[in-house]
Amino acid sequence: xxxxILILVAGALVYVRSTGLxxxxxxxxxxxxxxxxxxxxAISGGERRRANPVPRSEEAVRAGLEHxxxxxxxxxxxxxxxxxxxxxxxxxxxxxxxxxxxxxxxxGELFYxxxxxxRFTGMPAFATGSAEGEAESWKLVHFIRRLPRLSEAEQxxxxxxxxxxxxxxxxEIEEEEFLRGSP
Amino acid sequence: xxxxxxxxVMLTLALVAPAMAHEGHAHKILGTVASVQANQIDxxxxxxxxxxILVNAKTAITRGKDKLDATALKIGERVxxxxxxxxxxxxxxxxxxxxxxxxxKK
Numbered sequence: 001x002x003x004x005i006l007i008l009v010a011g012a013l014v015y016v017r018s019t020g021l022x023x024x025x026x027x028x029x030x031x032x033x034x035x036x037x038x039x040x041x042a043i044s045g046g047e048r049r050r051a052n053p054v055p056r057s058e059e060a061v062r063a064g065l066e067h068x069x070x071x072x073x074x075x076x077x078x079x080x081x082x083x084x085x086x087x088x089x090x091x092x093x094x095x096x097x098x099x100x101x102x103x104x105x106x107x108g109e110l111f112y113x114x115x116x117x118x119r120f121t122g123m124p125a126f127a128t129g130s131a132e133g134e135a136e137s138w139k140l141v142h143f144i145r146r147l148p149r150l151s152e153a154e155q156x157x158x159x160x161x162x163x164x165x166x167x168x169x170x171x172e173i174e175e176e177e178f179l180r181g182s183p
Numbered sequence: 184x185x186x187x188x189x190x191x192v193m194l195t196l197a198l199v200a201p202a203m204a205h206e207g208h209a210h211k212i213l214g215t216v217a218s219v220q221a222n223q224i225d226x227x228x229x230x231x232x233x234x235x236i237l238v239n240a241k242t243a244i245t246r247g248k249d250k251l252d253a254t255a256l257k258i259g260e261r262v263x264x265x266x267x268x269x270x271x272x273x274x275x276x277x278x279x280x281x282x283x284x285x286x287x288k289k
């Protein structure tokens with residue numbers, strides 16, 4: 001027993017020293033699998049089986065799109081790929097929401113993660129404790145289902161909804177004027 | 184004994200697990216294309232600095248809303264290039280080409 005504890009402690013020390021705990025790394029396959037399994041274990045069957053109480057409609061998807069563009073895209077990217085400056089720098093990186101590991105989750109699982117976040121990752125909890133807040137999260141679930149077939153027009157609309165700092169707005173105007181031929 | 188085997192396996196995995204570097208810092212440059220080679224361009228910025236940037240299959244090249252390929256890159260073109268820098272190598276993620284002003288009807 002003592003030997004096992006010593007080996008585990010030594011293993012943990014080796015892991016810490018060899019990785020430097022840097023976020024500039026790709027999670028090893030085994031670590032990613034273990035993390036996914038643990039997260040799945042953490043969500044109860046009852047939560048996983050919850051059905052989306054917001055009927056699926058274009059209006060619900062549109063509301064989810066607007067919410068996502070404003071709150072989620074900074075890490076997850078408008079197209080759900082996770083390829084943003086923040087997303088690329090995170091450990092673990094945000095998953096590709098269009099891919100099977102996310103799309104195969106139940107609506108209840110997605111809702112649970114949006115509301116409660118995931119410890120030891122960059123995913124925060126967005127629960128507000130209100131019925132309105134929950135409805136927003138369920139609409140986000142509808143939008144996440146749309147991500148694999150998001151149209152270019154929808155992505156363009158999202159760009160206009162993404163939060164931008166005054167400096168970013170200034171840079172955009174400067175770029176636009178330069179590309180149009182301004183000196 | 185089984186616990187010790189498991190711990191040894193985990194220790195070995197921690198030691199051999201690859202830690203691949205992510206992309207580097209993001210940069211943007213506004214300028215004109217100074218030269219075009221097979222898989223890279225030189226961009227002369229508005230303040231006269233020349234930056235060599237790799238162009239690969241993942242680089243998104245656009246003019247307005249039109250998606251283009253690397254053959255659209257010509258010397259003298261105005262460009263806005265978003266690129267990442269890792270280990271002193273610049274790689275373009277997006278290249279926006281200049282758009283002529285809309286024609287004025289007389």
